Amino acid sequence: MNWPDLSMGGYGFYIWGSYLFALLAIVWELVTLSYRKKAQAQEDSSPKVLRGSTHETTS
Amino acid sequence: MNLYKYASPINFYPLAGKLIPWFATPAAILFGVGLFVGFFIAPPDFQQGDAYRIMFIHVPAAWLGMFLYVLMAIYAGVGWAFNARLASMMASSISITGAMFTFLSLVTGAFWGKPTWGTWWVWDARMTSTLILLFLYIGFISLQSSIEDPRRADRAGAVLALVGVVNVPIIYFSVQWWNTLHQGATIRILAKPTIHGSMLWSMLIMLAACWLYSVAVVLIRVRCIILEREQNAARLVEATV
Numbered sequence: 001m002n003w004p005d006l007s008m009g010g011y012g013f014y015i016w017g018s019y020l021f022a023l024l025a026i027v028w029e030l031v032t033l034s035y036r037k038k039a040q041a042q043e044d045s046s047p048k049v050l051r052g053s054t055h056e057t058t059s
Numbered sequence: 060m061n062l063y064k065y066a067s068p069i070n071f072y073p074l075a076g077k078l079i080p081w082f083a084t085p086a087a088i089l090f091g092v093g094l095f096v097g098f099f100i101a102p103p104d105f106q107q108g109d110a111y112r113i114m115f116i117h118v119p120a121a122w123l124g125m126f127l128y129v130l131m132a133i134y135a136g137v138g139w140a141f142n143a144r145l146a147s148m149m150a151s152s153i154s155i156t157g158a159m160f161t162f163l164s165l166v167t168g169a170f171w172g173k174p175t176w177g178t179w180w181v182w183d184a185r186m187t188s189t190l191i192l193l194f195l196y197i198g199f200i201s202l203q204s205s206i207e208d209p210r211r212a213d214r215a216g217a218v219l220a221l222v223g224v225v226n227v228p229i230i231y232f233s234v235q236w237w238n239t240l241h242q243g244a245t246i247r248i249l250a251k252p253t254i255h256g257s258m259l260w261s262m263l264i265m266l267a268a269c270w271l272y273s274v275a276v277v278l279i280r281v282r283c284i285i286l287e288r289e290q291n292a293a294r295l296v297e298a299t300v
Contacts, residue, residue, distance in 0.1 A: 008109040008112070009108040009110075011174050014171065014173060015110065018113045018117065022163055028159075029155070029276060033276065037283055040286055
């Protein structure tokens with residue numbers, strides 16, 4: 001097993017920068033999804049969905 | 060078991076909820092394993108040193124950006140051709156994750172390009188066609204959100220998605236068709252890979268992690284879309300009765 005040093009042979013900024021961006025992108029996606037779910041729950045907490053819609057696959 | 064019943068958004072909604080943990084949990088585990096193999100097992104590259112380790116996120120992001128576009132176009136096409144609501148909802152759900160991965164592939168590519176090519180960006184065939192892919196995703200998302208009627212929005216989006224799918228083979232073959240700074244394919248189906256086994260394994264594990272993550276997130280989002288659209292339908296029914 002190799003223990004990489006944080007400087008990554010001088011490429012640390014580029015490597016950690018790209019992984020930080022990846023982490024931010026994933027966190028952004030999950031946070032926006034969570035807000036969307038929360039907004040939905042606040043808008044209508046009653047199970048209206050099943051009252052008005054059908055089980056058909058097409059509109 | 061009648062699988063056809065899951066083509067109905069209402070029946071698919073609880074199934075998607077049950078499936079999410081089965082994709083999200085392995086995704087989290089595989090992210091950890093892939094990064095461990097990539098940073099602790101895989102040796103430095105003889106030419107690029109440690110800079111190549113960006114590959115473990117860049118390549119899966121780029122592959123998923125392309126693959127999710129094709130999947131989105133198929134769902135959009137099926138939704139349009141067969142008037143299948145769930146397929147159109149899936150296309151909408153995939154578009155945001157696909158755009159995120161395409162954006163990520165461009166950003167990580169820039170981070171890799173600077174130390175290896177000496178520049179963050181060049182208007183080279185691979186990078187330009189990937190940027191066009193991002194614009195196609197953004198166009199699809201914008202078009203869908205700008206049309207109020209979901210069915211009309213689905214049809215308009217399907218046209219754009221199906222026309223834009225021609226860009227995917229252009230991205231893939233751009234390194235063969237044109238002289239580009241971007242390196243050619245390292246992994247081919249019929250040929251032996253040209254990278255060390257641990258590098259290959261790390262990349263494949265990260266690809267699997269990104270794929271499982273995508274499925275989980277798409278399922279979460281499609282549940283939101285089902286609720287939003289079906290609630291609107293419910294209100295319309297209530298208003299007209």
